[in-house]
Each structure stands twice: as structure tokens, then as C-alpha cells.
Amino acid sequence: MERHRRAAGLAAWLGPWSKGSPREVSRVRRALDAPGGALDVHVFEPARRRATGGLLVVPGLHPRGPDDPRLDRFCRVLADSGLLVVAPFVRTHLALEVAPAAAEDVAVALRLLADLTRARGLPRPAALSISFGSLPMLEVAARPLEGGLVGGLIVFGGYVDFGATIRFAATGRAYDCGVPLALPHDPLNAPALFVNLAPYLDVEGPRGPLVAAWHEMACRTWGKPELRPPERRVPLADELARTLPPSQRALFFVGAGLAPGAEACLDLALARAGERFGFADPRPSLARLRAPLLIAHGRDDDVIPWVEAPKLAAACPPGLPVAVALSGMFGHTGAAFPGPRSLVAELGSLRALMLGLVDAPHERLA
Numbered sequence: 001m002e003r004h005r006r007a008a009g010l011a012a013w014l015g016p017w018s019k020g021s022p023r024e025v026s027r028v029r030r031a032l033d034a035p036g037g038a039l040d041v042h043v044f045e046p047a048r049r050r051a052t053g054g055l056l057v058v059p060g061l062h063p064r065g066p067d068d069p070r071l072d073r074f075c076r077v078l079a080d081s082g083l084l085v086v087a088p089f090v091r092t093h094l095a096l097e098v099a100p101a102a103a104e105d106v107a108v109a110l111r112l113l114a115d116l117t118r119a120r121g122l123p124r125p126a127a128l129s130i131s132f133g134s135l136p137m138l139e140v141a142a143r144p145l146e147g148g149l150v151g152g153l154i155v156f157g158g159y160v161d162f163g164a165t166i167r168f169a170a171t172g173r174a175y176d177c178g179v180p181l182a183l184p185h186d187p188l189n190a191p192a193l194f195v196n197l198a199p200y201l202d203v204e205g206p207r208g209p210l211v212a213a214w215h216e217m218a219c220r221t222w223g224k225p226e227l228r229p230p231e232r233r234v235p236l237a238d239e240l241a242r243t244l245p246p247s248q249r250a251l252f253f254v255g256a257g258l259a260p261g262a263e264a265c266l267d268l269a270l271a272r273a274g275e276r277f278g279f280a281d282p283r284p285s286l287a288r289l290r291a292p293l294l295i296a297h298g299r300d301d302d303v304i305p306w307v308e309a310p311k312l313a314a315a316c317p318p319g320l321p322v323a324v325a326l327s328g329m330f331g332h333t334g335a336a337f338p339g340p341r342s343l344v345a346e347l348g349s350l351r352a353l354m355l356g357l358v359d360a361p362h363e364r365l366a
Contacts, residue, residue, distance in 0.1 A: 042087045053082070123151055161311060183300075
């Protein structure tokens, strides 16, 4: 009964019908020693009762990290349910970069959470990744040392096929076993994609200002659906383009999603990069996992298409407890009401996800 009560409480806060944020939650910012300098984390916990489990929340690419209001609210809801939550400011993710160094930040944050839960006599914590946070979380969970620190894993909106995922970000095209899919696509993804492609593109002059302009474009547009129509973004793009040499402006507009040519740039960059993006393949990590895994994905995810979810499950080792929950009630950054015909199925997916959030931090995910 307690398990279902907690799951219902989470659903009340995280479903598409909910607004506001729990108030009885403590949040403390801590700086941890990490390779390359200090790593900041937010530690959330219920303010008026004892936590019963721990959860590491690994954000995806976002310039604000756990300070993003949506992620802050999510962590507060989890803490209000009785969890000790640690959310790291993954430094490469703040820079919108998919990079190997992200795993070291995740490992430092996980070791902190493991120490905190051990000191309180709690079960081994779970780890939950969001979007591109799946790559470093899975790598850390597959390591001999850190893998023994986690009792359960949840991947929300993750990926297996890096090439197909970034091609969707550039073009909006996705395929299920070779069949084209009509999926929602967020055009605001383009600048973050080009931040990562920049080292492999033909750029006249220093790349730094161009990368900074794409980063600023992303910072000022992400999470703002009113800016998805191209004409709404043109004034901002014009402002940023004026800070660049004339020779870089045309490429800037391609990377801002406001001029054609993104797919050609992607093809060129991937060809030149060769194996340098090989680290972005999570399959070697998936094959070494030991902790039970829940894979959740929104069918309307407009950043990473839902077809990546079954690929994640297929890449796991035989015998590993793996569950997949696909839902039309969640996109990439929020919840939405399902249609009446799909309501029963969607409530089942929501229940599976909420029970997973209750079970994973208590070593009961199976």
C-alpha cells in the first residue's frame, strides 16, 4: 500500500494536470572536488521527514543544468516523495557538449550520494538520466567500482544510435526499422548540435566566437516554444550574427536552424570526425550493466525519438531485468494530456514509470 501511495503522490505532481511545486523540501548547493576543478551539485531532501532512499538525477545538455526551473521542480517533487536527490551541474553539458569528461562528473556525484545514503543506513541509491545524460550515466553504472554503488537505473529519453539521434536533431527525420516516422521535431535543437560539430566544419578564422554565438542562441531560445517559428528567431540571430566576421555569418544561420544546409554540414562533420564520436556509443556500457533498468520515453519526444527506447533494451545483456515504458503523456521537457482513445494505455505507462521512481531508490526495481 505504501508503495502505491507514493507512486500516486508522484503522479499527482508529475502528471499533465499538475502545477506548482512542493514547498517542504530542502535544497543545498555543494562544491565537490572533481577532475579538472570543482563540480557543483544540488542536494535535495525532504525538510520534515527522513528520506528512505537516494536518487542521482543526471541532466542532459542544458546551459542551466539543475538550475533549469523544470529540472529543479522535478527534483523537488522527487525529494518531497521521500528521496535524497543529488543533481550535478555536469560541466560539459552546461557547455552543450557531448564529451567523455561528463562521466567523471557523474561518478563524483554518485560517490557523494552513495556516501550520504550509506551514512544514513539507506539502500544503495538509484540513478536516473535525462536525454543525453544517458551516455555518462550508463558508462559510470557499467564500471566495476561505481556500478556496485547503484541498485537501479532509469533512462528517460535516452538513445543508442548517436548518428540517428543527431540526424533527427538536424532534420527531424526518424525511422523505425527503415520505415519513416512522422514525429514532432524541435528546431531549437540546431545550435547545440552545431556546437558539437564545429571542430569538423570549414570555418574561416577562429571558431571560438562562432561556437559562442551558437551557445548563446541556444541559451536564449531553449524551452521557449513561442520561438519555434523561424521568423520569431530571426531578430535574435541577426543580433548575434553581427558579432561575427562576415565570413562566418552564413554558417551561423545554418547552425541556428534558419538557413538550409544542416544535413550537408552533419555529413561533412561526421565523415571528418571518423571515430572521434565513438565514445558516444552507449552499447559497450549497456552490455556490462548489472543493475535493473527501466527505460522510459515519451512518444512525442521532439529531441530524441522514441524509437531509441527499444534499441536500448536490445543492447542490454541477457538476463538483466529490463522494462520499457513508452508514454504519450510526456514529451522531452514536460507532460501533456493524452487523447481519450489512448487514456487507459497511457495511464498504465504512467503507473509503470511512477512505480519505477518509487522502487529504484529502494533496490526493488525488477
